[in-house]
Amino acid sequence: MQVPSSMLSSLVxxxxxxxxxxxxxxxxxxxxxxxxxxxxxxxxxxxxxxxLMLLLFALLGNLVLSLLHVSLPAFRVAGGILLFLQGS
Structure with a gap:
């Protein structure tokens, strides 16, 4: 069974x-x-x-971001910055 690359990337x-x-x-x-x-x-x-929190954010995350007027690319950049700061 082959795992899709997006699923593997998400898991990592x-x-x-x-x-x-x-x-x-x-x-x-x-x-x-x-x-x-x-x-x-x-x-x-x-x-x-x-x-449960992961499931809720997976299902309702886009809705919450749209209500806060935050685009997905902006959220990804902010998440990357937080991960970078956590790692240093």
Missing amino acids: TLFVTIGPIETAVIFAGLTAGVHHKDQRSLALRSVGIAG
């Missing part, structure tokens, strides 16, 4: 933006004294909320 961008390794380290540090069962519950709830 999502992976780089979220930084799962760094996020896991931060989560482990914040929940160091929490019982394992509660840690699992927090992790599942966090992933669910993040997934």
